[in-house]
Amino acid sequence: MRVSDRQLQIDYLRSMNLTKSRLGKLQEQVTTGKEINRPSDSPLGTSRLFKLSNQLGNITTFRDNIERAQTSLDMTISSMQGFQSEIQDVISDLTGLRNPTVGDNNIRAYSDKLDLIINQLLDYANADVDGKYLFGGTDDSVKPFALNSGGTAVEINSQGIGGERKIRIAKNIDQKVNMTGKEVFESVWKQSGTIDSSAAIGSTFTKTEKIDGADGTEYDFTVTYTKTADNTYQLSYSYDDGTGSVALAQTNELVFDATTGELETVDGSDPSDIGINISGNKIDFKIDVSELTESDSTSVKTKLNVKANIFNTLLDIKENLASGRLPNDEQLAVINGFNAHILDEISAAGDIGRRLENTIQLLDSQELELKDLQSKERDVDIMKAMVDLESQQFNLNLGYKISSMILPKSLMDFL
Amino acid sequence: MGITKLFDISRRSLLTYQKALSITSNNVANANNPDYSRQRSLFSNVGPDYRTNIAIGSGVQLTDVERIRDQILDRQSWEYRQNYNSAQKQSSILANIESLFSEPSEQGMSALLDQFFNSWDDLSVDPTSSALRSNVVYAAENLSVKLQNVYEGMTTLRRDLKKDSQVLVGDLNNYITELKHINKQIYEATVVNKGANDLLDKRDELLNKMSDIANIQVNIDEYGVANVSIGGVFAVDRVHSITFDIFEESNGKLALKTEDGNSKVALQSGELYGNFRSVNEFIPEAKEQFDDLFNSIVFHVNQSHSQGYSTTDPPVTGIDFFEGYSNGVLKINKDIIDDPQLIAVSKDGTNGNNELALELAKLQHNNLLNGSTFAENYANIVGSLASEKQFQDQNTETFGLVLNQLEQQISSVSGVSIDEEMIDVLKYQRSYDASAKLISIADEMMKTVLQMI
Numbered sequence: 001m002r003v004s005d006r007q008l009q010i011d012y013l014r015s016m017n018l019t020k021s022r023l024g025k026l027q028e029q030v031t032t033g034k035e036i037n038r039p040s041d042s043p044l045g046t047s048r049l050f051k052l053s054n055q056l057g058n059i060t061t062f063r064d065n066i067e068r069a070q071t072s073l074d075m076t077i078s079s080m081q082g083f084q085s086e087i088q089d090v091i092s093d094l095t096g097l098r099n100p101t102v103g104d105n106n107i108r109a110y111s112d113k114l115d116l117i118i119n120q121l122l123d124y125a126n127a128d129v130d131g132k133y134l135f136g137g138t139d140d141s142v143k144p145f146a147l148n149s150g151g152t153a154v155e156i157n158s159q160g161i162g163g164e165r166k167i168r169i170a171k172n173i174d175q176k177v178n179m180t181g182k183e184v185f186e187s188v189w190k191q192s193g194t195i196d197s198s199a200a201i202g203s204t205f206t207k208t209e210k211i212d213g214a215d216g217t218e219y220d221f222t223v224t225y226t227k228t229a230d231n232t233y234q235l236s237y238s239y240d241d242g243t244g245s246v247a248l249a250q251t252n253e254l255v256f257d258a259t260t261g262e263l264e265t266v267d268g269s270d271p272s273d274i275g276i277n278i279s280g281n282k283i284d285f286k287i288d289v290s291e292l293t294e295s296d297s298t299s300v301k302t303k304l305n306v307k308a309n310i311f312n313t314l315l316d317i318k319e320n321l322a323s324g325r326l327p328n329d330e331q332l333a334v335i336n337g338f339n340a341h342i343l344d345e346i347s348a349a350g351d352i353g354r355r356l357e358n359t360i361q362l363l364d365s366q367e368l369e370l371k372d373l374q375s376k377e378r379d380v381d382i383m384k385a386m387v388d389l390e391s392q393q394f395n396l397n398l399g400y401k402i403s404s405m406i407l408p409k410s411l412m413d414f415l
Numbered sequence: 416m417g418i419t420k421l422f423d424i425s426r427r428s429l430l431t432y433q434k435a436l437s438i439t440s441n442n443v444a445n446a447n448n449p450d451y452s453r454q455r456s457l458f459s460n461v462g463p464d465y466r467t468n469i470a471i472g473s474g475v476q477l478t479d480v481e482r483i484r485d486q487i488l489d490r491q492s493w494e495y496r497q498n499y500n501s502a503q504k505q506s507s508i509l510a511n512i513e514s515l516f517s518e519p520s521e522q523g524m525s526a527l528l529d530q531f532f533n534s535w536d537d538l539s540v541d542p543t544s545s546a547l548r549s550n551v552v553y554a555a556e557n558l559s560v561k562l563q564n565v566y567e568g569m570t571t572l573r574r575d576l577k578k579d580s581q582v583l584v585g586d587l588n589n590y591i592t593e594l595k596h597i598n599k600q601i602y603e604a605t606v607v608n609k610g611a612n613d614l615l616d617k618r619d620e621l622l623n624k625m626s627d628i629a630n631i632q633v634n635i636d637e638y639g640v641a642n643v644s645i646g647g648v649f650a651v652d653r654v655h656s657i658t659f660d661i662f663e664e665s666n667g668k669l670a671l672k673t674e675d676g677n678s679k680v681a682l683q684s685g686e687l688y689g690n691f692r693s694v695n696e697f698i699p700e701a702k703e704q705f706d707d708l709f710n711s712i713v714f715h716v717n718q719s720h721s722q723g724y725s726t727t728d729p730p731v732t733g734i735d736f737f738e739g740y741s742n743g744v745l746k747i748n749k750d751i752i753d754d755p756q757l758i759a760v761s762k763d764g765t766n767g768n769n770e771l772a773l774e775l776a777k778l779q780h781n782n783l784l785n786g787s788t789f790a791e792n793y794a795n796i797v798g799s800l801a802s803e804k805q806f807q808d809q810n811t812e813t814f815g816l817v818l819n820q821l822e823q824q825i826s827s828v829s830g831v832s833i834d835e836e837m838i839d840v841l842k843y844q845r846s847y848d849a850s851a852k853l854i855s856i857a858d859e860m861m862k863t864v865l866q867m868i
Contacts, residue, residue: 004453004830005446007823014819039513039801040808046518046801050525050794054779057529061536068540132543132767140767141543163768167540171780174773270763378519411837 012403019396026389035380045377052374058171059363059370065167066356066363069177073356076134076179077349079127084342086121090114090314091335094327104324111321118314122147122154125185125311135181138163144181145311152319153214153284154311156186162273162288169359177352182273182286184345185311187211189304192291195225195233196298197261203227207302214282214312216330217241221276223287231256231264231294237276239283248278256294263292282316284309310338418864421857424474427461428850431477432843438480439839442831450620452829454612455481482612485828486635488821489619493626493633495818497684500627502810504689505697508576509804512697515568516797517561524565525797527558528790532779538760539772543726548755552747555736559745562709566743569698577669580661580690584671587628587687588658591643591651594621598640598653605638615639629671629685646680648673668695697800702743704796709745711784711792713737716775723759723771730764731757 029035039046093114097107125135125145132140139159148155161181166174182188189209204226211221219239226234232255237248252274255265263271266289274287285308292300313334317327327335435456445451457479463470517523534554538547597618604611618641625631625643631650634642642652650657658674669691671680682688717735724730734757738746751757760772784792 002827002832002835004826004832006449006830007826009447010819010822010826036519038510039516039518039797040509040804043798043801043805047794047798049519050790050797053519053526054529054790057526057533058536061533065536065540132541136767137765138761138763138768139765159765163763163765165767165769166773167769168536168773168776411834 008407012399012407016396016399016403019392019399023389023392023396026385026392029380029385030382030389033380033382034378036378048377049374052370052377056367056370056374059367062169063360063363063367066169066360069167069175070353070356072129072132072134073177073349073353075127075129077346077353079124079134080179080184080342080346080349083121083124084339084346086117086124087310087335087339087342090117091332091339094317094332094335097321098326107321107324107326111318114314114318114321118311118318121311121314125181133181135161135179135184137161137178137180137182138165140165145185152315153279154309154315156181160272161186169356175352175355175359177356179345179349183305184342185309187285187304187306187309188273188288189221189285189302190288190291191223191300191302193300194261194293194295194297195256195300196296197231197256197294198296199227199298201227201229205298205300207300209302209304210307211239211283211285211304212308212313212330212334213278214284214308214316214331216313216316216328216334217281218307218330219281219283221283225300228253231258235274235287235289239278239281241281248276250276254289254292256292261294263289282312284312306334306338306341308334310335313338418857418860420473421860422854424461425850425853425857427474427476428853429847431458431475432847432850434477435843436840436847439836439843443833443836443840446831446833446836450616450623451831452482452484452612452616452619453831455483457481480610480612482615483829484615484619485825488825488828489622490633492818492821492825493622493631495814495821496623496626497630497688499811499814499818500686501684501689501692502807502814504686505692506804506807506811508572508689508693509697509800509807511572512569512693512701512800513797513804515565515572518797522561524558524561525790525793527554527561528793529779530554531558532776532789535760535772536776538758539769539776542760542769542772543766545755548758551758552752552755555745555747556752559747562705562745563743566702566705569702570743573694573698576690576694577661577663580669580687580694583628583687583690584659584661587625587645590621590625590628591656591658594618594625594641594643595651595653595656597621598651601639602653611639627686629680629687630683631685646671646682648678648680667699697803701796701800704792705743706740708784708789708792708796709740712778712789713740713745715778715781715783719771719774719778720759722762724761724764724768725757725759726761726766727754727756730761732759732764734759 028037036042036045036049093110096102097110122145126143127134128140133142133144134140136142136144136157137160139157139161142157142159144157144161146155147153162183164176164180165178166176169175189211191207204224206222206224208220208222211219213219219241221239222237222245224236224238226236228234232253235252235254237250238245239248240246252267253265254263255268256262257264266272266274271290274289276287277284285304313331317331320327435458438454438456442453445453456477458475459478461473461476463472518525520526531551531554534547534551538544538551541547597614601611601614601618604614618639622631622633622641622643625645629645632644632647636642638653640653643650645659648657648659649655650659659671659680660674660676662670662672662676664670671682671687671691672678673680682691717737720736721733724732725734734751735748736751736758738748740746748757760770760775761768762770779790780788782788785795787795
């Protein structure tokens, strides 16, 4: 093959350009420490980096969320423990007062002490972090519990204290991080399960539970479900203390979604608890229907957490003590029942705390793995890059040397 | 044969080798001219005088100067020049576009999208926090600014590419005009059998330049005249030429047409095609994908947000978080910027309810556009441009390699070898010396004859 002078130049320039281009790429990788500096370095790798970065960002957010939620959860547990400790003392004191040797004056004097204890309990129930009431549900800017003007009953924030606050701890997992005032301190009768959507209009079924008044009187409380139209039920109520059934004037209407069967409205508004308050009988509790759905059969289960409102029961006992009357067995049973209930709630809060702690550990471990993957995808093998860089630099120097020896030479140099 | 014929043969020989040396000198002088084709002296012997008894030749003469060129290689070279320049230009423009995204980095839109949705997650933990509310606005503003930068960057790039294309078309028109003149001169020189080698070199240089810009089709006729069409539209012969111009069509796409606008060039390669493809495909498609993405984000965020309640007193509902999106401008509700308490995270109007914040944070994981998440849609925009750039990089390398080999072959055939030329110089010099010596001998012989008188 004939070789012209320009051919040598073309070859030389191409080799030099190729080496310099590789050298430039390696220098960039070494100085940035990254193998992917722009999407076209690896479109697939960039896409993977986006995903990894998104996952890492989520993990950081979830961990921050958990750490912030842990603070208020710890305070919640602490308040519940303080409350339970006071209740434990009250049980012990009231049991002591029933000793026949305890005098009337001591009984009356304990009324004052119980008054202080009730205020202390209200403080625990109204505990706050940064002005946000821990047991206020989602309406946490309003004090959840307050004595009425006469000091005879505890009033609850009318907006409700049952709102659950959730945070995201994983892509598809919301974790409840508060203990609501409703579940901890209120007497709630939960109705859950299914109501037969094919039942005839006018058909009824009932549910009965033993409910206490704050004065310790036990009632058989009955709720009657009457189907009034398709997907619509009327709830009516009656109570019986053994002397005869008394019907309440109060009724409520439940409407279910015709397609999904989910509870759509209570009395025409978004679903909420139904409050039962019979002041003459000191009955005060809530009916929770949020877990009722309409389906192809009727299977409604009920569960009562405590038989009476703890604050009102204690207030009634206080009033009785002031008159020298000891609490009756049913009232003591209510306090004992509440003590067991709040211990369950402390345990439930502890479970949430442990779950959050475990999630943080899981997130830490996921973060390590993801960072490792991110590094493998993005970062350059610095040793390999340095060796390649040296090699390319050597090639370039060699090219310069050879070209300086060959390019200017021709037959002319020897004539 | 007389002694004087010796003088004639020697004189012709001297002149012939002098010319041959000139041709060699011309080759040496153009050794580094990439557009030059080496020339070769073609000799022939001068026939004998048949009137004499013994036919003896009359010496040597220069019959032609041959231009060494392989037209097959030229045609292949033009084709690969077009492809190479098209790929290189597209690669360069795509590099420019991808630099606008600042990916992969914390300043990239992917990270800013994540930050925006994660800011709702942060807010869900403490819905009344002013700092976290401001953080949501800040994250949205960051996203908006980045989007605007990318969008404006693409708009500026489009404008620059249009200007660059106009310059290229201006060059193309100049080459066409110049080629017409060269064609004419080649024709005239060829018809009267004058050498047109240097004109042919000039012609090929112009064809090289034109093939850098657009896909040209060349037909060389028997006179060496180049008849050229561009993308199926006649451009130049030795008599006629037309000029081209860039037209912006109603859909915003650029088109190369004859100046009167009647004939549209089907561009398929060349630098101009690289520009046009970027202006007509890459940029508008990326913008359209951004429009889809951010219209969807605005729709879904507003759809959720408007259902919630603010933490103002009294709580307000029905507020949109974004005012809207149009042409790369993502507008955040000005009222929310002024008062972040208007951000709605509560579904029931209570301050501690965070259901809406959780719902908004989860939007990032839902397949809300084209069966994918927002982040995946964005990754697709970046990924498709990056893949295209990678493809054009590979094309640049492949076409460059072939083009380099073709240039090597062209250089091998047409390039000047100094060694070869120096050998020719020596050869012709020796022949010149010998002819001069012959004259001296003839002179001696003539003197001898004259002394006899």
